[in-house]
Amino acid sequence: MTSLPQTTHRKLGLVIDLDTCVGCHACVIACKGWNTENYGAPLSDQDPYGADPVGTFLNRVHSYEVQPAAAPAQLVHFPKSCLHCDDAPCVTVCPTGASYKRVEDGIVLVNESDCIGCGLCAWSCPYGARELDAAEGVMKKCTLCVDRIYNENLPEEDREPACVRTCPAGARHFGDFADPDSNVSKLSAERGGMDLMPELGTKPVNKYLPPKPKDTWEGEVDVLAPWLEPVATEATGFLGWLDKALEKI
């Protein structure tokens, strides 16, 4: 049955660094490319050259403006794909067992040949991680590139999700959250990895690293002031100082 596994052996997932993501959409298209050619049905596009192009994507980059109380507004780029939740509601609602969470690594997948395309899993997902492909009539979602990460036809260094491999800024990290010493566990611990919509109780595996504090020098003028202690206020004084300074070289 598609009840969730009690535990999974590994907890594979992503860390997404909101401090570093420049919003370039590289991950979006690498994902589209890989998953169009691989895992299951291609990600189709309707009216691709027309007035209302609509296609299936498994990863999309939003952007948000944050207005702090007393600082300039900030812009945060925000990639979003399946979070491979520990308590994934999309799995338990599935009537056919097509939607399942793997015991070995926690990846949430759709077995497309069992999917009836009822859409309920997408309804149950708070994150918009699932999209019903209009051409194929089955639910598509991030597979964490399950056909890359174990793929023996790929060199070992390429056995990571397409989005991670392509990310130019290195804002995406892939690893095993069940291992406290993994890169992702450590990054998440060091940088305060966040859950999205924790109040919905889905226990996402993917973590988001919050942006670091910004625009802090406004208030640090005094701290920095010694670095601009004048040696002179006009040219003559400066040249005098220069002469002395050159003696010391």
Added chain:
Amino acid sequence: MTFQPPELDTSPKVSDEIRKTTCYMCACRCGIDVHMKDGKVAYIEGNRDHPVNKGVLCAKGSAGIMQHNAPSRLRAPLKRVGPRGSGEFEEISWDEAFEIAASKLAPLRAKSPEKLAFFTGRDQSQSLTSFWAQSFGTPNYAAHGGFCSVNMATAGIYTMGGAFWEFGQPDWEHTKLFMIFGVAEDHDSNPIKMGIGKIKARGAKVIGVNPIRSGYNAVADEWVGITPGTDGLFILAMVHELLKAGRIDLDYLARYTNAPVLLDCDPKSEDFGMFLRSDDGKPLVIDRKTKELVAFDTPGIMPDLTGHIRRAGVTHHAVMHQMAEKYLDPQYAPEAVAERCGIPAARIRALAAEVARVAFEEPVVLDREWTDFRGETHKQMVGRPVAFHSMRGISAHSNGFQTCRALHVLQILLGAVETPGGFRFKPPYPKPVEAHPKPHCGVTPGAPLDGPHLGFVQGPEDLALKPDGSPVRIDKAFTWENPMSAHGMMHMVIANAHAGDPYKIDTLFLYMANMAWNSSMNTSGVMKMLTDKDENGDYVIPNIIYSDAYSSEMVAYADLILPDTTYLERHDCISMLDRPISEPDGAADAIRWPVVEPDRDVRGFQSALIQLGAKLGLPHFTNEDGSAKYADYADYIVNHERKPGIGPLAGWRMGEEGLTTGRGAPNAAQLKTYIENGGFSVTHIPKEAAYFKPWNMGYQDWAVGMGFYDAPAPYIFQLYSEPVRKFQRAAEGIGEHQPPDHLRDRLKKVMDPLPIWYEPFEGTMVDPDRYPVHALTQRPMAMYHSWGSQNAWLRQLHGRNPLYLPTKLMREHNLSDGDWARVSSAHGEIIVPVMEMAALNENTVWTWNAIGKRKGAWALDKDAPEATDGFLLNHLINELLPPRGDGQRWANSDPITGQAAWFDLKVRIEKTNAPTESQPSKAPQKSPVGQGPKELRWKVGK
């Protein structure tokens, strides 16, 4: 019932074969792995071994598969059958196409070669296209640099022998503070993203200076939302603060720059403002050890920054003295510039202080011994880990040259150029201005031009002027209106050709430049110029030949179309003779090769050009017996030698004792070897030669070996630019080459040999109350100019472009997201949808560039959102500034380099009712390739 997980093949076959070539989804030139299945392109990813992108790839690159298969691809040569602009064509054979082209061009070459204007756009084969134009004999050749970032490139070359992007990059491994000014996000896009990621992972800080906080500025730790066009003032305020605090690298300035060079400081002297030189022309300095007057490069000296001497009654001071006098002036104090720049004085100070702290408190020291050009050996390499980067944001203003100079001077004052942690050159740069050619314009009918078209003037004597003082070139490059227009002025060609000013031309030959749309200022005007007829009913610009791979807007305006291939179907070389893909630690070049053969009757433009050259009998493309010298571009890449031993590709040449790099004879197996090696060749610089390159004899010798120079050419950085002073001096009335009187005052002012700031021209010429708002464009990272809109995947990301308004202006005009506004400039008006953006300079509006499309172009539906909602800001920008009192109209360009001043635009915003579509709306063009399919289910493998 236990759940049985389905059988899952976690090791499916990825592809039959990987073919490695170079991306062309933008100008970044990343290496790509093209996965093939059944002979078709199945998937594209970054090449991990490639020096540019090291495996990563941007959205455009990954979407290449949709570009390669785009329905907008042209299929065969086309001859226009309807009126210009209609898009009505008939397909013809290549033989007929060449026959038509030759019938127009051969008579021109025989009588008046200048009547051919050959201009290329985002061309990565300028070494060939310029060579062809030179062989044809026309002086009228350039690529798109003039409307792109020539200010940055030229200011960099004149100041320090290179600029950003292709010339150099931050030392990402060591820098501790990265400051980025206005950058088009597709310029060096992956390397910058990789660099930012790298330094952020190290905890280093990023400062973004940009009116708009998107992209790189969104991840900046500190954002400086500067008022457009005031960057120079802000930079000079930082210079003011750093000088005042003595936070400059004195040792570096003394050794490696012209700060100690003695300058004639007597206004009454004939040579006022010129360097004191030795009899053999070398600038002189005072040696601090011996107090003697010596040539700057004398071995063993320590040039004195406070040097001064009185000679023949004339006072000479070191350049440093002049700089102190100039920049310590209170006009550059933070308080004096704060309001104009839109940055509080305290914040300018804090930024300067942090730059100073990192530069001088946290130096990077590498234990690498090296010897400088004065023969002194240094045990270590000491660097200032503050790195800068900038592109169009500061470049595309009419004060851009001086602003870019200011930025380069700032880096140099900090000792942060070519030192660890700072900015580093990529071979073949650094290269001083003297090592570049000067512009050539000697026309002889029936014979080649007397040398390369483009180059760097060193004084008024190098301008491209006829004896009567009129311009030789159709674009008026290298004239008193813009003396240092090193990349030409493509944005002026159509307007000048239409006006017959300075003369009429016969044939306009363009490649890969969407001049009838987003690549032109004044788009509506240009469309009209291209279709205007004279009193006889003939087109004012008689013939237009165009080469493009896709059904762009420009296609509709040409009489003859030479259809290009897609980037996966072609040969190319990214050459040391042009703009290679080198890294600071190595020289690298690369190729493209047909990883798939075209399934249409198209040819790579370069091959077509070579074949046309042979048909015209151009000397460099024809053997003595009249036969074609090269079969196609691949043949040319391998066998052409620009000078003995130096060809388009540096890798795997044939030396006397086997294969060699740099200098060597052609090698028939060269392309095959490139392909086997991933499509590129890298030669690493020895570690001891990797920094201090302009002065490091290790580097100089290595560069000679590679063929970049014929002999070592060490030089010092030009904080004070004597060539610029020469033009100013001429404007003051000195010398035999004199500017026209109406330009004297302007030249005196802008041709300041030390960086200055002046208000961008449009701002001074339009009524600030009527047009109070700055308007800019940016390129989305996922789109490259117009190319992205034909791409089924990318156009879903950016299918329409709103005008982004800051919160203050939204409130002021009572606008909400989705409302429409009339945006007017002194030149025109558009009606467009608006959206609010808070992280934006409060007096600036902006939109994404080149999303808007003409109906019928790019094989899109005529109701595509690009055509109905999307818009171009270009309609608001003219090639010329508004008329002045004296009836003269100045080009809307930088007065020094002629760079198109796109970002000077000032506008007015008014709320308006929603029209049915964005305005102005243009009549549709007929698509010569039909329209794309209704659905895509792209999967190559079965």
Added chain:
Amino acid sequence: MHPAPSIIAFTTLSGLGLGLLFWLGIDPDPSGGWVGFTFFTLAFGMTGIGLAASTFHLGHPERALKAFSQWQSSWLSREAWAAASAMLVMGLYAFCLIVLGVHVAVLGWLGALLCMATVGTTSMIYAQLKTIPRWHHWSTPVLFFALSLGGGALLAGKISMAIFLIALAGGVQAYWFWQGDLRFGDAGATIGTATGLGDRGSVRAFEPPHTGTNYLLKEFVYVVGRKHGDKLRLISLGLMTVLPLMILLTNPHHLMAIIAVLSHVTGVVVSRWLFFAQAEHVVGLYYGKR
């Protein structure tokens, strides 16, 4: 949520049909013959058309049988079982009653129970979804039961029962409408929690990931007709409850009874349209929409 006609038809018709079957099943003195045949045809017809309609929104209706497999975890699977067994048992009951002329009361009671189980499972498909706070509430199943039983009673001609239940359904519906407006806020999900950026300042959606639409926006962010929401709610209540009650309380003849039925069904359709159209999915937060 996108008010898909197939799902509106399904829940409306099958709710009424199952409600009618319930009353037919528990009737201590059921009519056989043509009268019984007519009632059962109507009930099975509505339920059957409803169930058939529900398959129209499937991407792969031919695989619908697979939906029986996950009854241990999935409400949708349970619904499939409940619906199928309800139809089977009630079919058998009707066969005995009409064809054989035998009233097997136990079968009727069991069938009636299964009918209500079907309505219950259907309602739980919606009520279980935390992502749609308006649905995720005990009142959702109550509303479904009340409407099914009330409508069924109306169709079955159980006038007094119908009066009571339709009045009850109207009350529950009104409560569900207006109290439901608070639920999204009560659930606590905001653009701040959705992005994790809420503690840094006020968060506003800037550029969406795509300038056109997509499956998520079409399916979950339905904003058409929102401004007429209150009007439509009153229309729904008027047609579903007020008008039928007025007619029933005046002891109607057949024609008026048919008008009462049609009015009620129309009211339920409007209610169901609003059920979807006014339900806000939390994913809208990512798009700055609700």
